[in-house]
Amino acid sequence: MLGLVQSIKIALAQIAPRLGGLQANLASHHRLLDEARAGDVDLLVFPELGLTGYLLQDLAAEVAMRLDDPRLVSLAAATDGMSAIVSFVEESADHRLFIAAALLEDGELRHVHRKLFLPTYGLFDERRFFAAGDTLRAVPSRLGVGIGIGVCEDFWHLAVPQVLALDGAQILVNVSSSPGRDLAATNEVGLGTATSWRTLMRTYAQLTTSFVVFCNRVGVDESISFWGGSEVIAPNGAAILSAPLYDEGLYTVDIATADIRRERIALPLLRDERPELNIRELERIVAERAGLASDSTAEPDAEPGHDLTAVDPPSAAIGFRANRGHERKS
């Protein structure tokens, strides 16, 4: 397939889901699927938890769906002749709740990715409410390319895009509900979060020589505003679609799959990857961090997994002045 001049029309649904409004969000998904089909879209991507809204807390269990849920089956049925990625709360047979993204194609649910990394720090509290997925797979799609799906924080972990590319993905898709923060005037496009994501996406596209599709929601859940800015990045790291920040809409772009072949021949990074080296060194590191092996390159008093002996931290934050470093005598 890659030898052919093939174009794939990708549409990003940069929407503002209603928090907890599963029925309303299902209706908007069906509407956008219809609109995309009318526009000859091949792949329509919805953002993380587009069917439920993001800041669910205890609502998560109330909007969760099993994979055979008729509402999901009906959504899949609406993908006849096209592909879509939708995201929702999945309840497993043993009643764990996952943040899931599913590839729907030709009327069927083809693949489900369960979010691997659940941020539970700063403004995030996902691990309290959700279980983390355990598998990462690229899958073939009707579009003639391999697709690898990650959900938001999954792409803040270097291994994820690399594993997906090594597993055969040529299009890496990240669906996100990214809360915008840091309005410092020095930020590119005026938003720190956008600067970070834009950097990541371009880097991953270039290092995996793959297309990177980033679909981020807009709208407001409670205190947080989601910033949109969905993008499609070509395998050479250049943005070929940059949706506006904060504007709801369906944004489309045609990608040429020949760009993948061209870039991978010109810049054969994937060819030169050495996963066996990764495995060997990672196995060593895992053993050292668990204290099951000694680290020949570490200082003698270093804790397992660290190379350097621990040093005193600087003074602590507000509320912990008693432990301030310079008051300690040692």
Add this chain to the structure above:
Amino acid sequence: MTQPPFDSPFDLPPELAIDTDVARRVIAGFIRGQLEQAGFERVVLGLSGGIDSGLVAYLVAEAIGAERLLAVMLPYRSSSPASRADAEAVVTDLGCASDVVDITPMVDGYFGDPERPGAAGPDGPGRGEATALQRGNFAARMRMAVLYDRSVTWSGLVVGTGNKTESLIGYTTIFGDSACAFNPIGDLYKSQVRQLAVAVGVPSVIVNKAPSADLWPGQTDEAEGGFSYPVLDRLLFWRIDKRRSIEEMVALGFTTEMVERVDRMVAGAEFKRQVPPIAKLGPRTAGVDYLYPRRRPGSART
């Protein structure tokens, strides 16, 4: 490195400068989102003539249109006439609905005045002996009571106007000026409030006057607190947002004494920023292990 010389109380520390276009987009969407999720279309605002409430008036007008805003002016007998005139200027410029409620009888009705005792009784705190701080806090709560009454008659949500600086140091009245349905500027330092106020076109007479809680004639925040806002904002930004240690703060030009003083103010005001704790007794307790979004299907007013 030494503290940059902020000659004017209106200097914007460079590291605090925000992208005002993005801020306006976010805040407009935030205001619309809060109203939509609550099932309201209108907003009620206490307009003092100061920069915080002035800025919020412009932001609300930008988000939903001035015709959906009710600005209530709530003077006490000692309030500055200039504040009132500045508030009127905002109302005129925006063309929003407005109302004036003189809270003097409400405040004096409790404290009493030199001629007669108030509701607090002949031995109460009144008879002219209440401190200015006591009266100021009571006045703030009377304003809150009026705004929440107007919330019903105007069918609008009460918008908050407190900024991040005053919230962090506790320069607020709990259940008074800090009471609101939502707050669009509560994550902006005072210097950033000024920056945004200039960007949205708040009248310069309001932007350029010394900030004051107007609790007594001639009062200014900066004289009362013994700090200038640019310096305090910069301190809070590095200490809290950027998690700098005391040693690192000193390297940024602050004295240990000032950092520790502000630390105490911030820690001492923690209770003002949080929902009061409920004694945990039952299986599920609001805010502890009964955790729902404030708004979800079924919670909007219909």
